[in-house]
Amino acid sequence: MATNAPKKDVVIVGLGWTGSILAMELCEEGLEVLALERGDDRDTVPDFKYPEVADELKYGVRYGFMQKPRNSTLTVRRTLEETALPYRMLGSFLPGDGVGGAGIHWNGHNWRPMVEELRLRSYVEESFGADIIPEDMTIQDWGVDYDELEPYFDRFEKVAGIAGQAGNINGKIVEGGNPFEAPRSGDFPMPPLPQTVDAMMFADAARKMGYHPFPRPAANASQAYTNPYGMQLGPCNFCGFCERFGCLNYSKSSPQTCVLAALKRKSNFSYKVNSEVLKVELAPDGKTATGVTYVTAEGEEVFQPADLVILAAYQLHNVHLMLLSGIGQPYDPATGEGVTGKNYAYQMNGGTSLFFKDIEFNPFVGAGSNGMVIDDFAINQIDFGKEGFIGGSYISSGTTNGQPIRSMRLPPGTPSWGTAWKQATKEWYGHSMSIGSHGSNMAYRDTYLDLDPTYKDRHGRPLMRMTFNWKPNDIRMTQFMKTKIEPIAESMSPDIMQSSYKSEGAMYDVRPYQTTHNVGGAIMGTDPKTSALNRYLQSWDVHNVFVMGATAFPQNLQYNPTGMVGGLAYWSANAIRKDYLPNPRPLV
Amino acid sequence: MxxxxxxxxxxxxxxxxxxxxxxxxxxxxxxxxxxxxxxxxxxxxxxxxxxxxxxxxxCHTAEGGKPFAGGRPIESPFGTIWSTNITPxxxxxxxxxxxxxxxxxxxxxxxxxxxxxxxxxxxxxxxxxxxxxxxxxxxxxxNGVEPVKSEVKKTALDxxxxxxxxxxxxxxxxLASPGFKPRYNNPVLNRGAYIVETLGHCGACHSPRTPIFAQDGTDGTSDGFLRGGEIAGWSAPDLRGAKSAPQLWSASQLKAYLASGRNNHSAVTGEMSLVVQDSLQYLTNEDLDAVVAYLRHIGDGDGGKEELPASGEKPAPDATTALLNSADPSMDLGPRLYLDNCGACHFTNGKGADGVFPELDGNSLVTADQVTGLLHVILNGSRLPSTRERPADLAMPGFGKRLSDEEVAALATFLRGAWSNKAGPVDTATVAANRSGS
Known part of the structure; x- marks a missing residue:
C-alpha cells in the first residue's frame, strides 16, 4: 500500500537534460516542483573527478554511468514473428543512469534539424510524389515547423553553450559554416573548437572534391563561458574521456554544468534520487493524471500527487510508463491503430577506416565533439526519387579518444589476440583515422514498442518489448553514403582502407554498440489518431501529462537528437507557461 | 611560539x-x-x-546546523572558540x-x-x-530568526x-573609540569605508595583529589596516599594497570576486568562501561599488585598469611556459607533476580560464608566506560557494590521495617559483604536517 506524499504543483520523472530544464522553467512560474530520479545523485566533484573518472575499464567497458539491465531493461525482437528476449547485457544502446542522465555521458554533438526533416512526409510528397514512400513506411510530419522552434533551439544552444561555426544566419550563407543548415537567428554562443589532424585532412580532401566542410557543432566548450543561468563552462582540454564518462573539466555541456546548481538554489525546487516512478496515476475518467507512484530505495511505495506530470525520463522509459499507465491507446501493428508505442526508430550509421603508416594522429588528443563535417549528402540535398531511398546522412571525421581498450583500430585480417595482435597494435596505434556517416532512420508499420507478454521487471511490471529491424530503404541510404565516402578516403591515399556499412539483408544485432539515439514511441503530430502527443508534447488523452525527449520523434533525424530534444523542451515549457498554466486544458 | x-x-x-x-x-x-x-x-x-x-x-551557523544556532568551532591561536546560539x-x-x-x-x-x-x-x-x-x-x-533551543559547546581555553x-x-x-566618523567628501567612499571598517569587519582577518593580538588599526587612517593577516594558518592577503590583488585588478573584476567568489583571475578559498557565501553575494550593487571604490582608494597603487580584449598575437612564452610546453620527459618532478595534475585546467601559462579556472601566476594563495592555504587546496581541493550571480559551485578535486608528501612539496615549490611567482620552497615536513592537520 502506497503512502501519500504532500501534493506538489509539478512532478517531473527523471532529472536529466529535459527534467532539469522543465524544472527550471516551471520554478520560474513559482510552482512547487519535485523531480524524481531513479538513479544516484551525481556531481562533477566527486563523481567525475580527475583522475578517477578517466578509467576506461570502469566506465567505458563496464558502463559505470549506465543503467544496469538487472534494474531496468526491455525485450527485443526483429520481426513480428520472433519471440522477444530480454536485453540482458548492454550493447547496442546505453541508457544513462542517475542525475544528469545521458546528458553526462554523451559526446556533445549538438545539432538542429533541417527544415525539411520536420515536415518529412509533406516534403517527400511535394518534391518526389507520395508513391515513392514504401507501403510499410509510416513517416509523418512533426506538427511543428522549424521557424516556430528556432528561438528554442537558440535558447538551448545558449544554455548548453555550443561551440560552432554558423553557416546560415537569417538566410545569409556564412563562409566556413554548413551552407545547407536551416537559417539561424544568430551565431553560435562560442567559436568552434580547434581541430585534430584527421579532421583537417578530411576537410581538405572534401574541399578538393567540391564539398563544404565545417566544424561539428560541439557541446564541448572552446573557451570560458557563462550561460543565461549564470552557469559556467571551462575550455575543453581534449582529454579524450568524453563519451561514456562524466566531464572532469566542466567543459562538456550537461545538466550538471549548465542547469543544476542554479536550479538547486530555487526554494520551490526539490528532488529525490533512488526514487523510481512505477506508474502515472489517472483520475477515474482517465482525462487527467493525479500524480505518480514511485518506489524508494528502501522499497517503500509512495503516491506523489501533483497537478502536472512531466515525463522526462529516457525515451524508452517514457514510453514504458505511458504503456503501463494507460496513457494513449497502445499501438497495434496489425491494424495500424493506436498511438502509444508507434514509430520506434533508431539511427543508420556507417564508416570507413583509413590506415596511414607515416602519419602520427596522437589519438589521445581528442574531444567528444571534435571533427569536421560535410552535409553535402544531407536529407535536403538528395533526390530521393532518383536514388531510390528516403533519408540522408552527415559525413564527418574527428578523433574523440585514443583509449587503449576500445579505440585500438587495426587493419582488416589482424588476429584479435596473441603475438600478431600485439605486433599490429604496436605498428598501427595512432596511425589510423575514420570517416563516418551518421544517418536518418525511417519509421515503419512494424517498428514499435509495446508491453512484453512474458517478461516482468523486478517490480512485477511487464517489460517493454521493442520490435525493430533494418529496412531496405535505410540500407540503400547507407550504401549510398559508402559510395560517397570511399572516394574521399581514396583521395587521401591511405595505406589500407576498410569500410563498414550495413548491406542488403542486414538484421538488427543488439550486441555491438551502435548508438544511444533511440527515438519515437510517443510521437508528436497534428492528429490524435496518428500521434500520442500534440505539437506541444502534451498527451492528447491526458492533458496534464507532458512528455519530453526523443520519444516525440516521428522518425529519426539524420542528426544526433540532443539539439532537437533541448529545443522541444523549451518549446513545450513555453507553451506550458504561457498557455497551459493560466487555463489547464488540451492545448490543441 | x-x-x-x-x-x-x-x-x-x-x-x-x-x-x-x-x-x-x-x-x-x-x-x-x-x-x-x-x-x-x-x-x-x-x-x-x-x-x-x-x-x-x-560564525554563528554551524555547518549543516540551524541558522544562527551556533556551535561552529573558530580556531584561534589560543584554542578553539565555539560560536554561540544567537537565535531568540x-x-x-x-x-x-x-x-x-x-x-x-x-x-x-x-x-x-x-x-x-x-x-x-x-x-x-x-x-x-x-x-x-x-x-x-x-x-x-x-523577530526575523526562528528561535532554536540548542545548547552549544562551551568554550574552554587553557x-x-x-x-x-x-x-x-x-x-x-x-579597543579604539566607538562610532564611525565619515572622513571623505564623497558619499560613496564613506559608505565603502563604513561597510569595510564596521559591520563587514574585513580587518578582523586582513589586518595584521599587534603584539597583544589586537587589530593593527581599524580604519583606513591606520597604516596597518588591511595590510594582510592570518586566519587558521591561512594567509588573509594584503588588500592595500601596490602589488595586492585589489589594487592590480580592475574595479569590475574586484567587484565580481566579491559578489560571486570568482573573477578572471582568481577564485575564493578557505574562510573567505564563507564571507562570499553568507555575506558579500547579498550586497546591493551600490554597496559593492562602494566597497570596491573604498578599497581602491586606500591602496598604494592607482587601481587596476580594465583589461583590454586580448589581441590576436600571443605573447612569447616565459621560461616556465616554455618548459611545460616542451613536455620534456626529463624535466624536474615539480613541473612534471604540474603537467600531469594541474595543467589541464590551469594551463601551461598558469593563466587558467576566466571565471572558471583561477590564474596561478601571481596568485596570492600560491605565493603567500603561510603555505597552509596552498597545501590545503592541493591536498583537499576546494569548492566555490554557489552565489546568486554565479550559481555553479565549481570544485577542484583534492590530490592528497594521488600525491605523496614529497610530490606535493615539489609541486608547491614549483608553483611558488613558476612564471612570475617568486616565493620560497616548501619542504616535505611542512606538507606532512598540513596533511595530518587537514
Whole structure:
C-alpha cells in the first residue's frame, strides 16, 4: 500500500537534460516542483573527478554511468514473428543512469534539424510524389515547423553553450559554416573548437572534391563561458574521456554544468534520487493524471500527487510508463491503430577506416565533439526519387579518444589476440583515422514498442518489448553514403582502407554498440489518431501529462537528437507557461 | 611560539597590574552611536541586510546546523572558540536580551551576564557600527530568526586564556573609540569605508595583529589596516599594497570576486568562501561599488585598469611556459607533476580560464608566506560557494590521495617559483604536517 506524499504543483520523472530544464522553467512560474530520479545523485566533484573518472575499464567497458539491465531493461525482437528476449547485457544502446542522465555521458554533438526533416512526409510528397514512400513506411510530419522552434533551439544552444561555426544566419550563407543548415537567428554562443589532424585532412580532401566542410557543432566548450543561468563552462582540454564518462573539466555541456546548481538554489525546487516512478496515476475518467507512484530505495511505495506530470525520463522509459499507465491507446501493428508505442526508430550509421603508416594522429588528443563535417549528402540535398531511398546522412571525421581498450583500430585480417595482435597494435596505434556517416532512420508499420507478454521487471511490471529491424530503404541510404565516402578516403591515399556499412539483408544485432539515439514511441503530430502527443508534447488523452525527449520523434533525424530534444523542451515549457498554466486544458 | 609566550607574558603582567582596577571599576556600556528616533522601526529587510553585512552566519551557523544556532568551532591561536546560539530562544539563545544588552555585546563584547567575549567576536569592528544598524540587527534577531533551543559547546581555553576578566584589560588597551566618523567628501567612499571598517569587519582577518593580538588599526587612517593577516594558518592577503590583488585588478573584476567568489583571475578559498557565501553575494550593487571604490582608494597603487580584449598575437612564452610546453620527459618532478595534475585546467601559462579556472601566476594563495592555504587546496581541493550571480559551485578535486608528501612539496615549490611567482620552497615536513592537520 502506497503512502501519500504532500501534493506538489509539478512532478517531473527523471532529472536529466529535459527534467532539469522543465524544472527550471516551471520554478520560474513559482510552482512547487519535485523531480524524481531513479538513479544516484551525481556531481562533477566527486563523481567525475580527475583522475578517477578517466578509467576506461570502469566506465567505458563496464558502463559505470549506465543503467544496469538487472534494474531496468526491455525485450527485443526483429520481426513480428520472433519471440522477444530480454536485453540482458548492454550493447547496442546505453541508457544513462542517475542525475544528469545521458546528458553526462554523451559526446556533445549538438545539432538542429533541417527544415525539411520536420515536415518529412509533406516534403517527400511535394518534391518526389507520395508513391515513392514504401507501403510499410509510416513517416509523418512533426506538427511543428522549424521557424516556430528556432528561438528554442537558440535558447538551448545558449544554455548548453555550443561551440560552432554558423553557416546560415537569417538566410545569409556564412563562409566556413554548413551552407545547407536551416537559417539561424544568430551565431553560435562560442567559436568552434580547434581541430585534430584527421579532421583537417578530411576537410581538405572534401574541399578538393567540391564539398563544404565545417566544424561539428560541439557541446564541448572552446573557451570560458557563462550561460543565461549564470552557469559556467571551462575550455575543453581534449582529454579524450568524453563519451561514456562524466566531464572532469566542466567543459562538456550537461545538466550538471549548465542547469543544476542554479536550479538547486530555487526554494520551490526539490528532488529525490533512488526514487523510481512505477506508474502515472489517472483520475477515474482517465482525462487527467493525479500524480505518480514511485518506489524508494528502501522499497517503500509512495503516491506523489501533483497537478502536472512531466515525463522526462529516457525515451524508452517514457514510453514504458505511458504503456503501463494507460496513457494513449497502445499501438497495434496489425491494424495500424493506436498511438502509444508507434514509430520506434533508431539511427543508420556507417564508416570507413583509413590506415596511414607515416602519419602520427596522437589519438589521445581528442574531444567528444571534435571533427569536421560535410552535409553535402544531407536529407535536403538528395533526390530521393532518383536514388531510390528516403533519408540522408552527415559525413564527418574527428578523433574523440585514443583509449587503449576500445579505440585500438587495426587493419582488416589482424588476429584479435596473441603475438600478431600485439605486433599490429604496436605498428598501427595512432596511425589510423575514420570517416563516418551518421544517418536518418525511417519509421515503419512494424517498428514499435509495446508491453512484453512474458517478461516482468523486478517490480512485477511487464517489460517493454521493442520490435525493430533494418529496412531496405535505410540500407540503400547507407550504401549510398559508402559510395560517397570511399572516394574521399581514396583521395587521401591511405595505406589500407576498410569500410563498414550495413548491406542488403542486414538484421538488427543488439550486441555491438551502435548508438544511444533511440527515438519515437510517443510521437508528436497534428492528429490524435496518428500521434500520442500534440505539437506541444502534451498527451492528447491526458492533458496534464507532458512528455519530453526523443520519444516525440516521428522518425529519426539524420542528426544526433540532443539539439532537437533541448529545443522541444523549451518549446513545450513555453507553451506550458504561457498557455497551459493560466487555463489547464488540451492545448490543441 | 615566541610571540605566543610574549603575549602570554604581557597579558599576565597587565592582568596583575590591573587586578585592582578590575575589582573596583564597574564595566561601562558604550552608549548608542548617533541619534535614532525612539520609535524607530527598520524598513522591511533592513535588519536582514545588516546581518548579511556583518556576516553573522559565517560564525554563528554551524555547518549543516540551524541558522544562527551556533556551535561552529573558530580556531584561534589560543584554542578553539565555539560560536554561540544567537537565535531568540530565551534560554539557550539571546531571546532575553534588551536592546541595550544587545548593543553592549556588539560594541563592548560583554555578555548580559557580564562575562567578556573573546575578540573572535569582532566587536573591535562592530563598535563602529551605527545605532540604526544596531537597532535593525536587534529587530532582525528578535523577530526575523526562528528561535532554536540548542545548547552549544562551551568554550574552554587553557589557562590563562580561560580567565575572561583578562579580556577586560585587553579591551582597555586594544579597543579604539566607538562610532564611525565619515572622513571623505564623497558619499560613496564613506559608505565603502563604513561597510569595510564596521559591520563587514574585513580587518578582523586582513589586518595584521599587534603584539597583544589586537587589530593593527581599524580604519583606513591606520597604516596597518588591511595590510594582510592570518586566519587558521591561512594567509588573509594584503588588500592595500601596490602589488595586492585589489589594487592590480580592475574595479569590475574586484567587484565580481566579491559578489560571486570568482573573477578572471582568481577564485575564493578557505574562510573567505564563507564571507562570499553568507555575506558579500547579498550586497546591493551600490554597496559593492562602494566597497570596491573604498578599497581602491586606500591602496598604494592607482587601481587596476580594465583589461583590454586580448589581441590576436600571443605573447612569447616565459621560461616556465616554455618548459611545460616542451613536455620534456626529463624535466624536474615539480613541473612534471604540474603537467600531469594541474595543467589541464590551469594551463601551461598558469593563466587558467576566466571565471572558471583561477590564474596561478601571481596568485596570492600560491605565493603567500603561510603555505597552509596552498597545501590545503592541493591536498583537499576546494569548492566555490554557489552565489546568486554565479550559481555553479565549481570544485577542484583534492590530490592528497594521488600525491605523496614529497610530490606535493615539489609541486608547491614549483608553483611558488613558476612564471612570475617568486616565493620560497616548501619542504616535505611542512606538507606532512598540513596533511595530518587537514
Amino acid at each position: 615566541k610571540t605566543l609566550l610574549k603575549i602570554i607574558g604581557l597579558l599576565v603582567l597587565l592582568g596583575l597590574v590591573a587586578v585592582a582596577a578590575i575589582a573596583f571599576v564597574p564595566i561601562r556600556a558604550t552608549p548608542p552611536q548617533g541619534q535614532v528616533a525612539a520609535d524607530f522601526k527598520p524598513a522591511e529587510g533592513q535588519g536582514e541586510y545588516a546581518m548579511r553585512l556583518a556576516d553573522c552566519a559565517a 530562544d530565551p534560554e539557550t539563545g539571546i531571546g532575553g536580551y534588551t536592546l541595550d544588552e544587545f548593543r553592549h555585546v556588539l560594541y563592548d563584547g560583554v555578555r548580559r551576564d557580564g562575562a567578556h567575549l573573546y575578540p573572535a567576536m569582532p566587536y573591535e569592528n562592530y563598535r563602529m557600527a551605527s545605532e540604526e544598524d544596531v537597532r535593525a540587527l536587534y529587530d532582525y534577531f528578535m 589557562f590563562p586564556f580561560n580567565q575572561r576578566w583578562g579580556i577586560r584589560v585587553w579591551d582597555w588597551v586594544g
